[in-house]
Amino acid sequence: xxxxxxxxxxxxxxxxxxxxxIFSGAGTEFGAAPNTQxxxxxxxxxxxxxxxxxxxxxxxxxxxxxxxxxxxxxxxxERKNYFYPDLPKGYQTSxxxxxxxxxxxxxxxxxxxxxxQVRLHHAHxxxxxxxxxxxxxxxxxxxxxxxxxxxxxxxxxxPDMRSAEEAVAYLKKIHSIVTYxxxxxxxxxxxxxxxxxxxxxxxxxxxxxxxxxxxxxINSFRFVEKAxxxxxxxxxxxxEDGGKVVMETRLYDPDKDETRPMRSKEEANDYRYFxxxxxxxxxxxxxxxxxxxxxxxxxxxxxxxRFIEQYxxxxxxxxxxxxxxxxxxxxxxxxAASGEPKLSANWVSGELAAKLNKENTRITNNPIQPEQLAxxxxxxVDNTISGKIAKQVFDAMWDGEGHVDTIIETRGLxxxxxxxxxxxxxxxxLAFHPEQVEQYRAADDSKxxxxxxxxxxxxxxxxxxxxxxxxxxxxxxKKLNG
Amino acid sequence: MSLHDRSLHELTIAEQLQxxxxxxxxxxxxxxxxxxxxxxxxxxxxxxITITPELAIEAARAADxxxxxxxxGALAGIPLAQKDIFCTLGVRTSCASKMLxxxxxxxxxxxxxxxxxxxxxxxxxxxxxxxxMGSSNESSFYGPVKNPWNTDCVPGGSSGGSAAAVAxxxxxxxxxxxxxxxxxxxxxxxGITGLKPTYGRVSRYGMIAFASSxxxxxxxxxxxxxxxxxxxxxxxxDERDSTSVQRAVPDYTSVLxxxxxxxxxxxxxxxxxxGTDSGLTPExxxxxxxxxxxxxxxxxxxxxISLPHTELAVPCYYVIAPAxxxxxxxxxxxxxxxYRCTDPKDLFDLYSRSRDEGFGExxxxxxxxxTYALSAGFVDAYYRKxxxxxxxxxxxxxxxxxxVDVIAGPTTPSPAFKLGEKSSDPVTMYLEDIYTIAxxxxxxxxxxxxxxxxxxxxxxxxxxxxxxAEDKLLNVGHRFQQVTDWHRRTPALHKSGTGVRAx
Numbered sequence: 015x016x017x018x019x020x021x022x023x024x025x026x027x028x029x030x031x032x033x034x035x036i037f038s039g040a041g042t043e044f045g046a047a048p049n050t051q052x053x054x055x056x057x058x059x060x061x062x063x064x065x066x067x068x069x070x071x072x073x074x075x076x077x078x079x080x081x082x083x084x085x086x087x088x089x090x091x092e093r094k095n096y097f098y099p100d101l102p103k104g105y106q107t108s109x110x111x112x113x114x115x116x117x118x119x120x121x122x123x124x125x126x127x128x129x130x131q132v133r134l135h136h137a138h139x140x141x142x143x144x145x146x147x148x149x150x151x152x153x154x155x156x157x158x159x160x161x162x163x164x165x166x167x168x169x170x171x172x173p174d175m176r177s178a179e180e181a182v183a184y185l186k187k188i189h190s191i192v193t194y195x196x197x198x199x200x201x202x203x204x205x206x207x208x209x210x211x212x213x214x215x216x217x218x219x220x221x222x223x224x225x226x227x228x229x230x231x232i233n234s235f236r237f238v239e240k241a242x243x244x245x246x247x248x249x250x251x252x253x254e255d256g257g258k259v260v261m262e263t264r265l266y267d268p269d270k271d272e273t274r275p276m277r278s279k280e281e282a283n284d285y286r287y288f289x290x291x292x293x294x295x296x297x298x299x300x301x302x303x304x305x306x307x308x309x310x311x312x313x314x315x316x317x318x319x320r321f322i323e324q325y326x327x328x329x330x331x332x333x334x335x336x337x338x339x340x341x342x343x344x345x346x347x348x349x350a351a352s353g354e355p356k357l358s359a360n361w362v363s364g365e366l367a368a369k370l371n372k373e374n375t376r377i378t379n380n381p382i383q384p385e386q387l388a389x390x391x392x393x394x395v396d397n398t399i400s401g402k403i404a405k406q407v408f409d410a411m412w413d414g415e416g417h418v419d420t421i422i423e424t425r426g427l428x429x430x431x432x433x434x435x436x437x438x439x440x441x442x443x444l445a446f447h448p449e450q451v452e453q454y455r456a457a458d459d460s461k462x463x464x465x466x467x468x469x470x471x472x473x474x475x476x477x478x479x480x481x482x483x484x485x486x487x488x489x490x491x492k493k494l495n496g
Numbered sequence: 497m498s499l500h501d502r503s504l505h506e507l508t509i510a511e512q513l514q515x516x517x518x519x520x521x522x523x524x525x526x527x528x529x530x531x532x533x534x535x536x537x538x539x540x541x542x543x544x545i546t547i548t549p550e551l552a553i554e555a556a557r558a559a560d561x562x563x564x565x566x567x568x569g570a571l572a573g574i575p576l577a578q579k580d581i582f583c584t585l586g587v588r589t590s591c592a593s594k595m596l597x598x599x600x601x602x603x604x605x606x607x608x609x610x611x612x613x614x615x616x617x618x619x620x621x622x623x624x625x626x627x628x629m630g631s632s633n634e635s636s637f638y639g640p641v642k643n644p645w646n647t648d649c650v651p652g653g654s655s656g657g658s659a660a661a662v663a664x665x666x667x668x669x670x671x672x673x674x675x676x677x678x679x680x681x682x683x684x685x686x687g688i689t690g691l692k693p694t695y696g697r698v699s700r701y702g703m704i705a706f707a708s709s710x711x712x713x714x715x716x717x718x719x720x721x722x723x724x725x726x727x728x729x730x731x732x733x734d735e736r737d738s739t740s741v742q743r744a745v746p747d748y749t750s751v752l753x754x755x756x757x758x759x760x761x762x763x764x765x766x767x768x769x770x771g772t773d774s775g776l777t778p779e780x781x782x783x784x785x786x787x788x789x790x791x792x793x794x795x796x797x798x799x800x801i802s803l804p805h806t807e808l809a810v811p812c813y814y815v816i817a818p819a820x821x822x823x824x825x826x827x828x829x830x831x832x833x834x835y836r837c838t839d840p841k842d843l844f845d846l847y848s849r850s851r852d853e854g855f856g857e858x859x860x861x862x863x864x865x866x867t868y869a870l871s872a873g874f875v876d877a878y879y880r881k882x883x884x885x886x887x888x889x890x891x892x893x894x895x896x897x898x899x900v901d902v903i904a905g906p907t908t909p910s911p912a913f914k915l916g917e918k919s920s921d922p923v924t925m926y927l928e929d930i931y932t933i934a935x936x937x938x939x940x941x942x943x944x945x946x947x948x949x950x951x952x953x954x955x956x957x958x959x960x961x962x963x964x965a966e967d968k969l970l971n972v973g974h975r976f977q978q979v980t981d982w983h984r985r986t987p988a989l990h991k992s993g994t995g996v997r998a999x
Contacts, residue, residue: 054602054603057832057833058827058832059583059601059602059603059707059833060583060589060591060596060599060601060705060827060828061582061589061601061605061700061701061703061704061736062582062702063700063701063705063736063737063739064738065735065736065738066738093823095822095823095826096694097826097829097847099831100724102827102828102831103826104823104825104826104827104829104831105823105826139648155833157831185899230838244597284871284872286822286823286867286870286871286872286875287870287878288823288875290577291707291708291709291739291820292705292708292738292739293738294739327679328953420683450683
């Protein structure tokens, strides 16, 4: 059987979180009543003209700098001409031959911990279209132009990814960078970050690319992975069955887990690009670029390196913690307040992350303040509670039961380290299991450890989990061997 | 002649402003006077698409009140007309197209706002070629405009309604727009003064776009001095128009009387080849040469120059302008406003029938030409090549302005032609703009001044200036008009509409 190699390039659309639209003064808030955030310019009333939002330009430059990319000193807006009801002017103002962000390079973290470089082809500024609404209009379509004119950067990669996992890792990196920079809210569910994937396959070792298929508008990390895997399967099966991949645009249907061709146009679109005569070429001088560079926050890669260095974290832990800036920030407060960076990393990327996932919420809505979590970690370190009990306390804190010490106190969860009480406990358990004690004493050293472990469970259970495991172990050994 | 001996409409704007200040008459009286003239004569000329008497009287009263309290603006109480390409709040703005016959603009163009702020009175909206595409005003959905000097003839276009209304004194002055000669050519054909400013000098916001890189609004009036008064209000940077230029606006009236001693005037040899196939008629060439002598008498020196790429201007323009228009007019799709066909079968039908039924022949021709010029496989040979030619044409002018201050020549090769004479032959019609088009391609200012008559029809002298030299053009125009009276000639109007001749 032939071995196939997957080749993927992504086009990522990121909505920029500017106050107003890219070419008009209308607001950009998500979820407003239809057509309440569309002004004369957005409606393309006769005579209206675009004026570039400088914040959008600034955001695009910030992104370019974060991608180690070249910023064009002169970029040009062009018109992409086509008719569609939610495209009020009959053209989309975009950049084609002279985009604001030129070639760049970005590191992505693969699940196995290795790092791969993906080349950025370019990124350009453009305006979003409105939305066509086909439901609730009795066979007619409604048009909502609130989104029309929302600033976007379209980020185009080279076809450098070789698996769906790599594509997801790249998309996560883009998400991470734009949210770190604060230039987008990155809300995929609201369409703030959307992705088209160009997918092809070729026999392993072959240099020529296969025929690519574009999968449009994928709006979650999970669907990116599933859509690509499904499409790769479709293409390889097609070829192996003697068929040929045709260049086309397909849509991914997550409900059926399949890609299917988009409604075919009668003819291929000729967009008739030409420079928009209403907008002057955008000229950015080096001083401005350097000024913007100076305002960039610490980016994920730098933060990750610092976490490894400063907190002694593993590259994997550091990568997980720095993926999202609010998580990294949260971790740093916990680590500083507890003085226990490694334990803090475990708790933030372990228990807290699992809880957030389970409750389907995010760190910014997390009811546990980082100082509270640091308090909990301190109580583990000073042996007030065990790690296991700490999880109970954590849940109680999540449910708003108050300060860590209050919870330990009121629930009586304090760890028992009193040797007298624990000796009694151990004696009781051993007395209850005479046969196992005999077995232990008859066994040789190699088996003793395992046999001793039998008693720990019942002892801990008898202590309602509050016995200090270290002390229990010492007493148990003394009694069994003594 | 004292003010009392002349009818109100015979006064220039400068004179009207003086009289208003001296309380010789009120703006309301002046406005009613013009409205009565429109009522009386415009059925024949068809220079207005929409007349707004109530709004005009209201504005006139406001201007009179402002004058009484000493808060009058620069043009307080002066009755003007707006070309129907400028968006006017609450008033139909049709661009002379069926497509926008039902369009009531919800906002004012910047130019309209500025005139309102200056206290001017708007009498109504003037007729024009549909979407400003034409040189005869015959492509209007509202019917052709007649030339007040000879009603069998066209007034020129596209600002033909404004030119005819000013010439017939149905307003004190009017706005026009000029993409390839649409202010200057009708100004020449109707015997008035029209200024096309430097690209970027007057805001295009609210001025319905034909070809964005060429369109420029400007004044059409009965004298250079009146144009200067209008320019003082119209010109200036507008943050809503990215192509408007951030540059201080001079007082254009302050330099009107400067001496022309030492003024260097260039005569492009390419503009004066009477008898060859440029179509320049001997009468026009003679009238223009006579005027140039007049300027020499005022102290100017004359020099022959060359603009070697002149013959490429028309073909270059007829690629770039249609290309931009094909995109600019895409917004007229029957979805949000304007004309929509009845009972569309589907989306494609909605688009194609709304646009087919809503646009006239000339507009559709240019959309098709422009779409073709931008199409894959043709864009290099047409659109991009035309942009290269455009730079060559611009460089011709840059080189010429190293040697001279002003370039002079005819505005049009021939005087007003008969209605229907050229409408069946687009190329002949396009050649009407042979002397005006290059100026738009280069983005320069130019003025057309009445300079005599040919066949009893007015002739225009075109003066082209360097970038932002509107003040110089107005200065030359004003000095010329102090020693000539072509601009004071008026057509004899008849309510019934025949026997019009030069006074």
